[in-house]
Amino acid sequence: xxxxxxxxxxxxxxxxxxxxxxxxxxxxxxxxxxxxxxxxxxxxxxxxxxxxxxxxxxxxxxxxxxxxxxxxxxxxxxxxxxxxxxxxxxxxx
Amino acid sequence: xxxxxxxxxxxxxxxxxxxxxxxxxxxxxxxxxxxxxxxxxxxxxxxxxxxxxxxxxxxxxxxxxxxxx
Amino acid sequence: xxxxxxxxxxxxxxxxxxxxxxxxxxxxxxxxxxxxxxxxxxxxxxxxxxxxxxxxxxxxxxxxxxxxxxxxxxxxxxxxxxxxxxxxxxxxxxxxxxxxxxxxxxxxxxxxxxxxxxxxxxxxxxxxxxxxxxxxxxxxxxxxxxxxxxxxxxxxxxxxxxxxxxxxxxxxxxxxxxxxxxxxxxxxxxxxxx
Numbered sequence: 001x002x003x004x005x006x007x008x009x010x011x012x013x014x015x016x017x018x019x020x021x022x023x024x025x026x027x028x029x030x031x032x033x034x035x036x037x038x039x040x041x042x043x044x045x046x047x048x049x050x051x052x053x054x055x056x057x058x059x060x061x062x063x064x065x066x067x068x069x070x071x072x073x074x075x076x077x078x079x080x081x082x083x084x085x086x087x088x089x090x091x092x093x
Numbered sequence: 094x095x096x097x098x099x100x101x102x103x104x105x106x107x108x109x110x111x112x113x114x115x116x117x118x119x120x121x122x123x124x125x126x127x128x129x130x131x132x133x134x135x136x137x138x139x140x141x142x143x144x145x146x147x148x149x150x151x152x153x154x155x156x157x158x159x160x161x162x
Numbered sequence: 163x164x165x166x167x168x169x170x171x172x173x174x175x176x177x178x179x180x181x182x183x184x185x186x187x188x189x190x191x192x193x194x195x196x197x198x199x200x201x202x203x204x205x206x207x208x209x210x211x212x213x214x215x216x217x218x219x220x221x222x223x224x225x226x227x228x229x230x231x232x233x234x235x236x237x238x239x240x241x242x243x244x245x246x247x248x249x250x251x252x253x254x255x256x257x258x259x260x261x262x263x264x265x266x267x268x269x270x271x272x273x274x275x276x277x278x279x280x281x282x283x284x285x286x287x288x289x290x291x292x293x294x295x296x297x298x299x300x301x302x303x304x305x306x307x308x309x310x311x312x313x314x315x316x317x318x319x320x321x322x323x324x325x326x327x328x329x330x331x332x333x334x335x336x337x338x339x340x341x342x343x344x345x346x347x348x349x350x351x352x353x354x355x356x
Contacts, residue, residue, distance in 0.1 A: 013169060014133035020171070020226065021142040021330065025127065027218040028337035035127050038097050062166045078168070080236040082243075085173040088138060088319070119343060120292070122336025137172065138319075140326025148329055150322055152309045 005057045006086040012053060012060070013086075015046040097130040105129075107145040164225070171229040172323045176240040176316045181255035183312055184241035185271060188258075190234045190308070190324075192268025192276040195300035197231035200224075203281035203297060207290045213345050216287065216338040220294075223331050230324055235266045237320060288346070291339040295332055302328040 003011070022039050029035060050060055059065035059073050067073060077084040099105040105128035112121055129144060136142040139149075190196040204224030211217045242250065242264040250259050257273065268276035282293050305325035309318060 009169065010173075011133075013171075013173065014137045016167075016169075017137045017171065018130075018133040018142050021136065022130075024219070024222060024226075024330070024334050025125075025143070027222060028124070028215050028334055028341070029127070030215065032127060034097075034099070038130075058168075060168050062168070064165070073168075079170045080174075080232070080239055082175050082240055085170065085175040087175065088173055116347075120336075120339070121343075122295075122333065122339065124337055124340065125333055138323075140323040141330050143330075146330050146333060148326060150306075150309070150325060152306075152318070 003052075005053075008049060008053050008057065010086045010088070012046060012049050015042055015049065018042055019046065096132045097127070099128045102129060107143070164228075170233055170236065171226070172233060172320050174233060174236045174240060174316075174320055176237065176314070178314055178316070179243060179245035179249075180241050180312075180314065180317075181245065181250050181253040181259075183314075183317065184238045185253075185255045185258060186311055187234060187241070187308055187317070187321075188238050188266075188269060189271035190301070190304060191231065191238060191266065193270030193274075193304075194280040195297065195304045196270075197227050197234055197301075198268055198276055199280040200297055200301065201227040201231060202278070203283065204294065206281070206283040207294070210283070210285045210287070211290065211342075212287050213338075213341045215341040216291065219334050219338040223294075223334060226327070226331075230327065233320055233324065237317060238266050239264065241317070287342045288339070291335055291342060294335045295339070298328045298332040298335065302332075 019039065019042050022035060022042065026032065026035055026039060050065075053060060054065045058075055059067055062073070065073075079085075106126070107128040108125050109123040112123065115121055125143065125145060127143070130136065130142040131139060131144060131147075133142075139147050141147050192198055201224050204220045204227065208217055208220035208224065211220050242255065250256065250264075258267075258269070261267075270276075281297075282290075284290055284293070302325055305321055305328065309321050309325065312318060312321075
């Protein structure tokens with residue numbers, strides 16, 4: 001993957017959000033088979049991206065990511081720190 | 094890839110339009126249905142993947158504070 | 163149970179500190195219509211909820227609200243970093259600063275500490291779902307009030323995101339209510355017949 005850490009995190013954040021909104025929809029529309037197919041496709045996509053991120057940049061999911069030496073989970077920055085976050089190209093406010 | 098569109102987009106109505114057997118002293122919210130989605134990038138900026146649920150909020154800025162007299 | 167995903171639901175990167183704004187935004191952390199109240203409300207109500215659709219809705223919206231709580235805490239923290247103590251002391255943030263420095267503590271905009279009377283978990287599934295729908299509207303209104311009190315796009319963008327989430331949550335609770343209404347109606351009709 002040629003993607004920078006920020007670009008990869010941006011893609012994961014976007015896909016994860018897509019999944020979250022679709023998931024809430026599915027909770028009240030359990031029989032929507034198109035939606036389930038779309039959901040599964042997104043999950044497969046984001047799993048791939050997360051594996052790449054884990055390999056190159058660090059751990060994302062507690063207890064579901066692997067670590068290099070020494071233990072990476074504790075690494076700075078944490079998500080509430082400014083330099084953890086990427087720029088979302090914003091439009092008008 | 095993920096900008097989803099239904100098989101027959103022009104025929105897809107993204108919500109219930111008729112409610113039946115409604116009772117007194119109850120409130121009803123019509124069901125939303127999936128017809129299309131925004132792209133993941135657009136969805137994150139907007140706060141939802143579903144176009145009919147997106148309220149494009151324009152903030153109200155200056156103005157006097159008046160009641161409704 | 164919960165696992166932690168080491169990222170924010172929506173990115174927050176605030177360039178300009180603003181303690182006066184932090185004092186207002188903190189109300190969505192510890193205030194009556196904020197994300198902590200929402201999380202505890204939904205995650206508590208789920209234990210007595212009926213129908214799988216409504217249980218899942220409470221469980222998962224409650225979980226998402228924790229992610230929103232994290233965002234608000236992040237916004238408050240970033241708004242009070244990189245600024246001189248004099249500027250903080252001269253701002254409306256000073257009373258909070260006296261007790262908490264620039265730590266994040268659950269209070270409302272007027273400094274009232276969080277308390278459980280902001281939420282209800284009544285047990286009656288219809289009652290609880292109406293409470294949840296009202297809560298989402300209150301949260302939406304609060305975000306609108308906060309949005310009109312700043313011009314900073316770094317703050318406006320996450321606030322507008324959070325406002326839109328309240329609208330979507332309202333729709334989902336409304337749909338969950340339909341399932342509960344139908345279930346109870348069916349049970350009522352059934353027991354009348356037998």
